[in-house]
Amino acid sequence: xxxxxxxxxxxxVLSGLSDRSVVFIEAKCKxxxxxxxKSTALRISEIVTASPPGLSLSGLTQFxxxxxxxxxxxxxxxxxxLGPHIFCYAAVDSLGRMSAVECLVLSVTRV
Numbered sequence: 543x544x545x546x547x548x549x550x551x552x553x554x555v556l557s558g559l560s561d562r563s564v565v566f567i568e569a570k571c572k573x574x575x576x577x578x579x580k581s582t583a584l585r586i587s588e589i590v591t592a593s594p595p596g597l598s599l600s601g602l603t604q605f606x607x608x609x610x611x612x613x614x615x616x617x618x619x620x621x622x623x624l625g626p627h628i629f630c631y632a633a634v635d636s637l638g639r640m641s642a643v644e645c646l647v648l649s650v651t652r653v
Contacts, residue, residue: 553581553633553641555589561644564626568653572618579611579633579641586611588634594619594627594648619650626650 556578559565567573577599579586586609589602597617604611615629630645 551582552639553579553584553586553635555579555631555633555641555644557631557644557646559646562647564647564649566649566651567617567619569619569621569624569650570653572616573648574614574616575646577613577615577631581609581633581635583609584635584637585609586633587636587638589613590632590634590640591615592628592630593617594623594629596620596623597629617648619648621652623650624652 557575577589579589585604586602589599591599594617597615600614602611602613627648627650628645629648630643632643633641
């Protein structure tokens with residue numbers, strides 16, 4: 543006899559910024575944002591993103607003895623990247639289930 547697994551919450555992301563927030567970044571200045579992901583019973587396996595060219599993520603690190611993981615998004619836009627850019631991200635747990643997608647508008651301004 544097989545018992546159904548209890549329903550588990552989907553993973554979530556905790557960036558500290560509201561979904562669709564606008565972040566102003568001066569061209570040639572480095573911007574860094576921590577992205578923290580949470581799961582109630584499973585490990586976070588990755589943070590997936592849709593991002594402007596040149597934006598990078600650090601390795602995914604798990605907090606000790608918890609279901610929280612974090613990465614840092616970093617970007618140094620150049621002067622050819624002036625204007626708004628969309629940066630979206632979501633957490634994926636070890637079962638492949640994805641959190642809600644959150645997006646920021648990264649608006650690059652002149653120095």
